[in-house]
Amino acid sequence: MDDAQVPDTEAPRTPCAGRGPADAYLDVAEVIMVALDRGGRVTLINRKGREVLGYTADELTGRDWFDACIPEGSREPVRAVFAEIMAGRIDPVEYYENHVVGKDGQERLVAWHNAILKDDDGRIAGTLSSGQDITERRRVEESLRASEARHRSLLEHMGEGVMQVDNDDRLLFVNERLCRMLGWHPEDLLGKIGNEVLCVDESARELIKEKNRLRRAGISDVYETTMRRSDGTVLWVSISGAPVYGQDGAITGSVGLITDITDRNLAEAALRTSEAFSQAVIENSPIGISVRSRTGRLLSANAAWKRIWAIPEPAMSDDVSRERQSLAFNHRDDYLRPYQAEVRRVYEQGGHLRIPELRIGQFRQGAAEWIAQHFYAICSADGAVERVVILTEDITERKRAEEERERLREQLIQAQKMESVGRLAGGVAHDFNNMLQVVLGHTDLALSKIGAAHPLHADLDHIRTAAARSADLTRQLLAFARRQTAAPRVLNLNDTVDGMLTMLRRLIGEDVELRWMPGDALWNVRIDPTQFDQILANLCVNARDAIGGVGVVTLETGNVCFGPAHEDSPPGVEAGAYVMLTIRDTGCGMGQEVLDHLFEPFFTTKDAGRGTGLGLSTVYGIVKQNAGFVHVTSEPGSGTAFMVYLPRCGDECPAPEPASEPDARPGGAETVLLVEDDGVILDMATLMLEALGYVVLAAGTPGSAIRRAETHSGDIHLLITDVIMPEMNGRELAGRIEALRPGIRCLFISGYPSDVIAHHGVLDEGVHFMPKPFTVGALAAKVRAVLEG
Numbered sequence: 001m002d003d004a005q006v007p008d009t010e011a012p013r014t015p016c017a018g019r020g021p022a023d024a025y026l027d028v029a030e031v032i033m034v035a036l037d038r039g040g041r042v043t044l045i046n047r048k049g050r051e052v053l054g055y056t057a058d059e060l061t062g063r064d065w066f067d068a069c070i071p072e073g074s075r076e077p078v079r080a081v082f083a084e085i086m087a088g089r090i091d092p093v094e095y096y097e098n099h100v101v102g103k104d105g106q107e108r109l110v111a112w113h114n115a116i117l118k119d120d121d122g123r124i125a126g127t128l129s130s131g132q133d134i135t136e137r138r139r140v141e142e143s144l145r146a147s148e149a150r151h152r153s154l155l156e157h158m159g160e161g162v163m164q165v166d167n168d169d170r171l172l173f174v175n176e177r178l179c180r181m182l183g184w185h186p187e188d189l190l191g192k193i194g195n196e197v198l199c200v201d202e203s204a205r206e207l208i209k210e211k212n213r214l215r216r217a218g219i220s221d222v223y224e225t226t227m228r229r230s231d232g233t234v235l236w237v238s239i240s241g242a243p244v245y246g247q248d249g250a251i252t253g254s255v256g257l258i259t260d261i262t263d264r265n266l267a268e269a270a271l272r273t274s275e276a277f278s279q280a281v282i283e284n285s286p287i288g289i290s291v292r293s294r295t296g297r298l299l300s301a302n303a304a305w306k307r308i309w310a311i312p313e314p315a316m317s318d319d320v321s322r323e324r325q326s327l328a329f330n331h332r333d334d335y336l337r338p339y340q341a342e343v344r345r346v347y348e349q350g351g352h353l354r355i356p357e358l359r360i361g362q363f364r365q366g367a368a369e370w371i372a373q374h375f376y377a378i379c380s381a382d383g384a385v386e387r388v389v390i391l392t393e394d395i396t397e398r399k400r401a402e403e404e405r406e407r408l409r410e411q412l413i414q415a416q417k418m419e420s421v422g423r424l425a426g427g428v429a430h431d432f433n434n435m436l437q438v439v440l441g442h443t444d445l446a447l448s449k450i451g452a453a454h455p456l457h458a459d460l461d462h463i464r465t466a467a468a469r470s471a472d473l474t475r476q477l478l479a480f481a482r483r484q485t486a487a488p489r490v491l492n493l494n495d496t497v498d499g500m501l502t503m504l505r506r507l508i509g510e511d512v513e514l515r516w517m518p519g520d521a522l523w524n525v526r527i528d529p530t531q532f533d534q535i536l537a538n539l540c541v542n543a544r545d546a547i548g549g550v551g552v553v554t555l556e557t558g559n560v561c562f563g564p565a566h567e568d569s570p571p572g573v574e575a576g577a578y579v580m581l582t583i584r585d586t587g588c589g590m591g592q593e594v595l596d597h598l599f600e601p602f603f604t605t606k607d608a609g610r611g612t613g614l615g616l617s618t619v620y621g622i623v624k625q626n627a628g629f630v631h632v633t634s635e636p637g638s639g640t641a642f643m644v645y646l647p648r649c650g651d652e653c654p655a656p657e658p659a660s661e662p663d664a665r666p667g668g669a670e671t672v673l674l675v676e677d678d679g680v681i682l683d684m685a686t687l688m689l690e691a692l693g694y695v696v697l698a699a700g701t702p703g704s705a706i707r708r709a710e711t712h713s714g715d716i717h718l719l720i721t722d723v724i725m726p727e728m729n730g731r732e733l734a735g736r737i738e739a740l741r742p743g744i745r746c747l748f749i750s751g752y753p754s755d756v757i758a759h760h761g762v763l764d765e766g767v768h769f770m771p772k773p774f775t776v777g778a779l780a781a782k783v784r785a786v787l788e789g
């Protein structure tokens with residue numbers, strides 16, 4: 001007997017030899033149960049089998065099943081199939097039919113299902129078969145076969161192809177439908193060997209041969225294969241085959257019901273291809289795609305979804321297997337809280353929902369920071385929600401780009417503000433400082449000619465003070481716009497702050513304690529000392545005003561380094577090594593609204609008359625001019641800390657310059673060529689220099705200055721020239737004069753030198769500069785410094 005394709009684990013491991021609980025179960029069954037060993041001997045037969053065959057258990061146990069119970073006509077083919085199965089050379093068949101003969105000699109037709117029995121070593125030990133007596137059913141079938149002629153016309157016009165072959169696979173009958181299906185005429189097929197005419201290749205022929213052998217053993221089944229059409233094209237067919245019995249019950253051949261499944265197979269292949277393509281698109285999509293049930297249970301998710309949520313594969317499996325009834329994983333429910341009602345409406349009522357942006361980074365470590373989601377409900381024909389598809393897009397980079405664009409936009413606005421102020425300052429500074437120079441210079445000269453007891457001394461002193469304050473205001477505007485002319489030097493901030501502590505304590509007053517915490521092994525920086533004095537003074541005054549009474553101002557220095565992606569880097573700080581100066585106060589602090597406008601020019605929170613709003617703007621401009629950064633932290637009621645970062649300089653500090661007498665006005669007897677296109681300033685500067693003892697050659701234009709240099713018979717020791725003039729600028733004039741008078745020293749004076757002698761506000765190497773307006777004392781000191789330098 002053949003065996004059914006039942007897993008070996010469901011079959012007994014050894015043939016049943018004795019009787020036990022299993023036998024009682026088998027005796028209850030209303031089907032025939034027979035167990036055979038490898039030799040075909042009966043090892044077990046149940047009650048139903050004994051009733052059908054008329055034998056007792058003792059009469060059959062140990063006997064050859066084929067000799068005892070298989071009719072002589074089919075005994076050897078069935079025995080041969082059984083032997084092939086026992087040898088493992090053919091696959092077992094789940095279902096087959098054959099005749100058995102009882103003790104009374106009467107034959108019964110039985111439909112069998114069987115399973116392989118294996119021993120403890122896994123080797124085939126026999127079969128266990130269950131059978132149903134179908135004798136009566138077969139009698140009906142034989143009755144139907146007797147009426148075959150009557151129904152032959154029906155077969156001819158069936159919607160399926162029909163063919164009959166004998167035991168040698170010779171075609172005995174083909175209906176009209178099969179001929180149309182294959183493109184043959186009946187006379188082309190009848191009498192031919194079916195597997196030779198219709199099979200496409202050798203594998204198909206071998207399959208047909210094996211099926212025909214099963215038919216000869218009385219076995220029916222359904223299988224799929226290919227057939228060749230008359231034009232050589234291939235047709236996929238499904239064949240339902242069954243044995244054909246003669247009048248004597250012997251198998252005379254087989255009949256097959258043939259269905260053309262080519263279109264179905266092509267459609268299935270196309271569907272599989274489409275599904276594979278769709279799955280590949282979904283799986284490789286950069287957008288996370290997940291599907292959830294109506295109750296929120298996660299059904300599937302692609303790789304992008306797992307990547308966006310940082311969900312490893314085991315966690316995915318756990319989530320699916322536990323069938324969590326939630327709209328999201330428990331550890332990230334909160335991200336949808338603002339949209340929970342809208343999301344639930346999609347799950348319950350259908351429709352779709354688009355959420356343009358959600359921040360999820362704080363709910364799941366390693367997940368994307370920002371996402372956009374789109375919920376689509378998939379509904380049944382009656383409108384009930386069956387599934388919800390969720391598209392999740394990682395928009396973190398886009399948000400970062402937007403934030404970066406916003407940051408750059410704000411920087412551009414700030415740069416445009418600074419550029420506007422710079423243009424204003426540059427436009428005003430030249431003429432305004434020239435006018436201030438006249439006021440301050442003549443006032444200074446007038447004061448030098450009268451004593452302190454003179455009735456006009458106090459008035460002149462007030463005029464001098466007002467002019468000086470106006471000049472300071474112009475310098476602050478230039479500093480904010482990064483157009484202040486600077487002469488940077490290598491400084492150690494610890495030494496510089498040490499030298500200013502006394503002045504700073506006087507500046508902030510006795511009620512405010514000044515604490516100084518210098519950093520160890522502090523690096524050097526390169527900055528104009530005057531500019532650094534401005535930074536420190538402005539920030540200390542700002543801290544004093546924020547305290548408004550008793551408090552503490554702390555100065556602290558230190559070395560810091562920031563990498564390209566340093567998490568602790570203040571906003572806007574570029575990677576590099578910096579010296580940090582921190583000014584921290586215990587004052588009232590500031591809110592975000594104030595911080596947003598802190599460095600804007602003329603912005604102030606002080607009472608009217610207490611500030612110009614340029615102090616912090618000046619600090620910002622100076623720091624930026626020196627390639628540094630300013631960072632501020634503050635909260636209302638918690639004080640404020642200004643962190644100034646200046647780039648590290650690897651050069652050594654020069655030796656300190658000797659201090660000059662504060663009130664000294666050193667003079668000299670050298671010859672000075674003075675060039676100034678403003679006649680009033682030219683006259684005033686001439687008076688100043690002559691009062692100091694110098695011989696002055698005055699020139700109102702560059703051309704006249706060149707002529708005087710050419711015609712003067714004596715030495716000219718110093719050229720003092722304005723920077724911005726008609727005909728040529730001061731730098732060009734200096735070059736012409738130096739060509740005529742090698743070794744002449746040069747001092748530039750200007751209210752706004754632009755980039756003629758400075759680049760980005762930093763004086764060129766070896767250039768001496770005196771900003772307007774200046775006093776007689778300042779001019780005297782500068783002239784001597786240049787001449788003796």
